Structure formats: C-alpha cells, structure tokens
Amino acid sequence: MPPPSTATVSESTLSTLKAPCPSTATDAYESEGVACPNQAVDESLRPLPSPAALKAQIAPTQSERQRVTQSRDAIRELIQQDESRLLVVVGPCSIHDPVAALEYAENLALLSRRFENELLIVMRTYFEKPRSSLGWKGLINDPHLDGSGDMATGLMLARQLLRDINALGLPCAGELLDPNLSGYLVDLLSWAAIGARTSASQPHRELASSLDLPVGFKNGVDGSVDVATDAMRAARHAHHRVGLDDRARLVASISKGNPDCHLVLRGGHSGPNFDADSVLGASRQSRTSGGPKRVMIDVSHANSGKDPRRQPTISSDVARQVEHGAPILGVMMESHLVAGKQHLDGGPRGLTYGQSITDACVDLATTGAMLERLAQAWRRLPD
Numbered sequence: 001m002p003p004p005s006t007a008t009v010s011e012s013t014l015s016t017l018k019a020p021c022p023s024t025a026t027d028a029y030e031s032e033g034v035a036c037p038n039q040a041v042d043e044s045l046r047p048l049p050s051p052a053a054l055k056a057q058i059a060p061t062q063s064e065r066q067r068v069t070q071s072r073d074a075i076r077e078l079i080q081q082d083e084s085r086l087l088v089v090v091g092p093c094s095i096h097d098p099v100a101a102l103e104y105a106e107n108l109a110l111l112s113r114r115f116e117n118e119l120l121i122v123m124r125t126y127f128e129k130p131r132s133s134l135g136w137k138g139l140i141n142d143p144h145l146d147g148s149g150d151m152a153t154g155l156m157l158a159r160q161l162l163r164d165i166n167a168l169g170l171p172c173a174g175e176l177l178d179p180n181l182s183g184y185l186v187d188l189l190s191w192a193a194i195g196a197r198t199s200a201s202q203p204h205r206e207l208a209s210s211l212d213l214p215v216g217f218k219n220g221v222d223g224s225v226d227v228a229t230d231a232m233r234a235a236r237h238a239h240h241r242v243g244l245d246d247r248a249r250l251v252a253s254i255s256k257g258n259p260d261c262h263l264v265l266r267g268g269h270s271g272p273n274f275d276a277d278s279v280l281g282a283s284r285q286s287r288t289s290g291g292p293k294r295v296m297i298d299v300s301h302a303n304s305g306k307d308p309r310r311q312p313t314i315s316s317d318v319a320r321q322v323e324h325g326a327p328i329l330g331v332m333m334e335s336h337l338v339a340g341k342q343h344l345d346g347g348p349r350g351l352t353y354g355q356s357i358t359d360a361c362v363d364l365a366t367t368g369a370m371l372e373r374l375a376q377a378w379r380r381l382p383d
Contacts (some may be wrong), residue, residue, distance in 0.1 A: 006202035031223060050150055050248035051183035058159045061186060064166045071171035071190035074120055075214045076260045078329060079292050084379055085117070086322065087296065087330030089173045089191065089216075090367060091124030093341075093359035094138050096160045100354040101125070104337050107364055109168045111371055122191050123170050124334070127158040128177035129358055130163035130197050136344055136357060140181060145348040145357075162188035176215075179207045180244055188205050189213060196221045196266060196301075199231045206227060206242070208235040210255035216264040216296055223268025223302070225282050229289040232261040236290065260343060262286070262329060263295045267302030274303045274314055276321055283327040294329035300359065308360045315370045339363035 049057075060068070078087050090108065095101045105123055112121040134297040136142055140154035162172050162185060171190035176182050177198065186192070192211065196203040196218040208215045208231070215235065220227040240255045245251045261287045265273045273282070274297045282295045297303070297318050304310040311333060322328050337354025344357045351357065362370070 003251060014298045048155065050246065052246040054155060054159055054184055055187070058156065058163055060163050062367070063150050064128060064163065067166055067169065067186060068171070068190055072213045073124070075191055079214055079260055079262050085120045086328070086374055087122070088333070088371065088374065089122045089124050089330070090333040090335050092126070092336045093334045093356050093361060094126045094129040095161070096139055096357050097353070098157050101161060102164055102218060102335060104354065105165045105168055105170055109170045111368055112170055115371055115375045118378040119371060123165055125162060125165060125172045126175050126307065127154070128175060128181070130177055130195055134322065145344060155181070159185055159188065162183065169206065176204065176207060179203050182207060183244055183246060186211060186213070189212060191216065193218065193264065194231065196268070200227045204233040205231050206239040206241040206255060208236065208261060209239050209258050210241065210253070211258055214260040214262070215258060216262050218264045218266045218298070219268060219273065221268055223270035223273060225263065225285050228263050229285050229291060232263065232291045233289050235261050262292050264298055264332065265295055266298035272303045274299065274318060279321060279326055279328060292329070294327045296329045298332040300334040306359055308334065308362045311362050312366060312370055316373055319373045322374070322377040323380050325381070333367065334359055334361045335364070335367040336361040337364060
C-alpha cells in the first residue's frame with residue numbers, strides 16, 4: 001500500500017496514468033499512416049508515432065503552455081541577472097512509476113508555494129537513465145520494467161506525466177540523453193540538463209543550441225569544468241545540424257544559438273567540487289568563457305559519493321556559502337517519497353512504492369528540511 005502523504009493523486013489522473021497505452025499507441029501510429037509495432041513484419045523494428053502525433057494525442061492547454069513559457073523566462077532571468085531567488089531542481093533520480101511520481105509532484109508543489117519567495121523549484125522529471133555499462137535505461141526505454149522495450153508506451157507515459165505535473169503549476173526539468181527523443185517532450189520542459197557523459201558530445205551541444213529553454217551543462221565525469229564551459233560556448237552559437245522534425249523526418253536545420261546555458265558542478269573522479277574554492281574557480285571559468293557568473297551545485301552524484309545521507313550536509317554547506325554571497329545559482333537534489341533505493345533484479349513485483357530503482361534519494365521530510373535551510377540562507381542575505 002502507498003504510504004500516507006499530504007497530497008493525493010486524483011482519481012481521474014490515476015485512471016489516465018493506469019490506462020492501457022497500446023490502444024492509444026495504435027491510434028497515434030494510424031494517424032501517421034504507419035503500422036503498429038505488432039503489425040510489423042520484422043519483430044526487431046518497432047515504428048514509433050511522430051512527435052507531432054504524440055503532441056496531438058497529449059496536448060497541453062493554453063494556460064499550461066503559458067505556464068511553461070513563464071517558468072522558462074523566470075529561470076532565464078535568474079541565470080542572466082536576476083538574483084532574487086535560488087533555482088532548485090529536485091526530484092527522483094529516474095522516474096519508474098508515474099503514479100508515485102505524480103504523488104511526489106503534488107507534495108513538491110506544496111513546498112514550492114511555501115518557499116516561492118526564496119526558491120524557484122523545478123521538479124526533476126528524468127525519463128532516460130544514462131549507463132556506464134548495463135542496467136535499466138529509464139521509463140521511456142522500458143516502462144514495464146521487464147526488458148520489453150515498449151518505447152511507444154514509455155513516450156506516452158512520460159508526456160502525460162509532464163502535462164499532469166505542469167497542470168499543478170510545477171515546472172519540469174529533464175535530461176536530454178537521446179537527441180532523437182527531445183522533440184516528444186521538450187515543449188513541456190522549463191529547464192534541461194546535458195549530463196556529465198554527454199557534455200563533450202557535439203550532437204548534444206548542437207541540440208542545446210537549438211532549444212528555446214535554459215540548459216545546464218554538467219562538468220565531466222573526471223571532474224573537469226573545461227568540458228562544460230566549452231559546451232556552453234558551443235551551444236551559444238548557431239550550428240548547421242541534422243535532426244528529426246515534428247513529423248519524424250530527418251532534416252538539416254540551422255540552430256539559433258542558446259544564450260541561457262550555465263554550469264552545473266556535480267563532482268567527479270577527482271572528488272567533490274561543491275566547496276567554496278571550487279565554486280569561485282568554476283565561476284571564474286564560466287565568466288571567462290562568456291557564461292554567467294553564478295553556477296549550480298548538484299548535491300548528489302559524485303559530490304555526495306551517491307550517498308543520499310550526505311545530501312543534507314552538502315546542502316547546508318552550500319547554504320552557508322549563499323549566506324556569504326557566493327556566486328551560486330541554485331542546487332540540484334535527488335529526492336523521492338521514500339528514502340534510499342531498491343533493486344529491480346526480480347522485476348516490477350514487490351517493489352516498494354515511491355522508492356528509487358536507480359540512485360538512492362532522500363525522502364520528502366528531508367527534502368523539506370533541505371529546502372527550508374536554503375530558503376533561510378536566502379532570507380539572511382543583505383538587501
């Protein structure tokens with residue numbers, strides 16, 4: 001049974017998230033004149049609906065579109081000149097259960113309203129899981145948690161969840177791992193990350209250059225900041241690139257360049273980089289490369305050694321730096337309904353509701369305390 005919480009998922013939303021997606025997928029395929037996967041002759045090929053078809057199936061309302069635009073603009077202002085709040089990207093490492101994720105979002109929306117004067121809170125909604133070798137690759141790739149690879153259903157669940165979270169008034173953040181999939185979801189994101197493994201990738205830099213939303217580039221897995229500042233510089237410029245349009249056609253295009261890119265410090269093989277000296281050094285490198293002064297700090301990943309018990313301590317250290325005027329844009333956290341993580345070895349049966357199946361997270365109570373400490377630090381800043 002799910003644990004009790006302050007917010008509860010509505011019955012209509014539950015029915016939407018639990019509805020069988022294959023019939024919806026068939027409709028999406030047929031609208032494009034493409035055979036449904038189970039009609040394909042080659043079992044290794046599974047045609048997907050185009051981004052346009054999926055957007056038509058799961059379309060945001062006008063007010064939801066306006067909310068995304070407003071959230072993007074608010075984040076842009078924090079990156080470029082406005083220092084009225086801290087930006088906080090917080091949520092599960094990778095979403096595997098849309099129902100639990102939406103319950104988490106409803107609780108986070110309450111915290112967002114509570115701290116709205118000090119913190120701009122964006123929910124981490126990651127549907128792709130980068131892997132160093134093997135493992136579960138995320139909700140889009142394997143929504144049934146059984147290795148079946150039903151990506152059509154995964155894309156639909158991801159898009160529906162993004163729309164539901166935006167409807168709560170909570171902006172969404174995502175990591176852009178597979179450039180081919182960005183067109184299915186990016187219109188519902190207010191902020192995006194390019195991860196430590198892909199900051200050096202030219203296609204990802206060019207993708208960021210084409211996006212109309214703020215993008216955070218993480219330092220490399222070795223701890224190098226240079227790879228991220230080089231990526232920010234590349235993404236600010238226009239590029240001739242190849243990609244998919246809304247009808248899933250391969251096209252050549254020219255990106256406009258993205259001026260709203262910033263640096264995210266997540267630590268690396270060389271150790272953590274959330275300390276004051278590292279933050280000041282990274283800020284100097286960002287400015288030297290033409291980027292913004294303030295940097296974001298990821299209190300999980302290599303900065304915490306992937307130990308969620310260290311996240312509150314690191315967050316408090318960051319809060320103390322904020323109180324002393326450090327050039328800090330905001331914080332990233334990994335958080336879920338239930339602390340810790342669990343293994344998927346036995347498949348989806350028997351999983352603990354609301355607990356991560358990838359990196360370990362802090363729970364909601366700890367999240368609230370961390371947010372309170374950051375808000376307190378911001379309130380202590382001199383006018």
